[in-house]
Amino acid sequence: MAEAAGAPEAEAAELRARLRAVRHTVLVLSGKGGVGKSTFSALLAHGLAADETKQVALLDIDICGPSIPKMMGLEGEQVHQSGSGWSPVYVEENLGVMSVGFLLSSPDDAVIWRGPKKNGLIKQFLRDVDWGEVDYLIVDTPPGTSDEHLSIVQYLSATHIDGAVIVTTPQEVSLQDVRKEINFCRKVKLPIIGVVENMSGFVCPKCKNESQIFPPTTGGAEKMCQNLNVSLLGKVPLDPQIGKSCDRGQSFLAEAPESPATLSYRNIIQRIQEYCEQRHLQEEKIM
Ligand SMILES: Nc1ncnc2c1ncn2[C@@H]1O[C@H](COP(=O)(O)OP(=O)(O)OP(=O)(O)O)[C@@H](O)[C@H]1O
Numbered sequence: 001m002a003e004a005a006g007a008p009e010a011e012a013a014e015l016r017a018r019l020r021a022v023r024h025t026v027l028v029l030s031g032k033g034g035v036g037k038s039t040f041s042a043l044l045a046h047g048l049a050a051d052e053t054k055q056v057a058l059l060d061i062d063i064c065g066p067s068i069p070k071m072m073g074l075e076g077e078q079v080h081q082s083g084s085g086w087s088p089v090y091v092e093e094n095l096g097v098m099s100v101g102f103l104l105s106s107p108d109d110a111v112i113w114r115g116p117k118k119n120g121l122i123k124q125f126l127r128d129v130d131w132g133e134v135d136y137l138i139v140d141t142p143p144g145t146s147d148e149h150l151s152i153v154q155y156l157s158a159t160h161i162d163g164a165v166i167v168t169t170p171q172e173v174s175l176q177d178v179r180k181e182i183n184f185c186r187k188v189k190l191p192i193i194g195v196v197e198n199m200s201g202f203v204c205p206k207c208k209n210e211s212q213i214f215p216p217t218t219g220g221a222e223k224m225c226q227n228l229n230v231s232l233l234g235k236v237p238l239d240p241q242i243g244k245s246c247d248r249g250q251s252f253l254a255e256a257p258e259s260p261a262t263l264s265y266r267n268i269i270q271r272i273q274e275y276c277e278q279r280h281l282q283e284e285k286i287m
Pocket residue numbers: 030032033034035036037038039040062065067142143198199200236237238239240241242243244246261
């Protein structure tokens with residue numbers, strides 16, 4: 001990736017110093033709102049942190065609608081300042097979270113900020129949060145391709161990004177926006193780890209029969225991924241328990257280990273880990 005496009009060298013050096021101990025960075029994107037991107041980011045973080053030998057960080061840059069504090073059971077928490085920067089809020093010893101939600105006096109406070117102020121905050125999150133040694137930094141972004149996306153890609157290009165995961169539903173309206181998202185990634189040279197089709201059918205908990213709630217009109221994410229030469233990481237079925245667990249701030253993966261949605265999540269998380277490890281090995285070979 002082009003070195004720190006948009007970030008002057010001194011700034012890039014500061015970011016590199018701060019994020020030096022981050023091994024892998026994964027951005028979570030979606031074309032549309034409400035497709036389950038923040039849920040995916042939260043469960044990806046939980047799933048990775050289930051391995052106690054891994055240190056995981058979750059950064060929520062959805063500045064106008066931060067939902068991560070509630071999903072991670074951290075509502076009402078505040079950011080603490082230490083000598084070495086802002087301290088993340090920890091869910092577990094190996095799972096730290098930073099969100100603009102921790103800076104708001106009430107969860108209902110609307111954050112209506114203009115581009116430069118949002119960009120300033122994103123930079124501050126990357127430069128000032130003391131994550132320590134981290135195996136995976138997961139970044140939950142706002143829907144679409146906005147100023148925040150450009151900023152985070154520009155700032156993180158000072159270090160490195162393993163790639164992006166794009167979350168969609170099978171509906172054509174959502175898939176259309178994913179195509180835009182893929183074009184954005186290609187334009188800014190952000191590698192695409194793959195696409196996740198969320199809310200992909202419903203497995204009846206009683207009879208295990210699968211129904212399609214959002215019938216895809218053009219072959220769904222699978223066909224789109226084939227056409228655009230992007231990996232489909234997996235399909236996550238609808239499960240009403242996901243919303244309930246998230247609203248309670250609990251990990252759905254731990255609460256419903258046998259659910260088809262959990263099994264699908266586990267496969268997807270494993271594929272993301274394999275991708276990141278592979279990329280790391282390739283980078284080591286180049287260096
Ligand atoms: N597979 C699923 N089955 C059932 N409900 C789901 C599933 N995935 C997400 N949800 C629910 O869908 C709703 C929207 O999810 P979420 O907030 O993660 O979307 P989002 O894409 O991050 O939205 P936004 O970008 O607008 O914040 C939530 O209530 C969540 O619990």
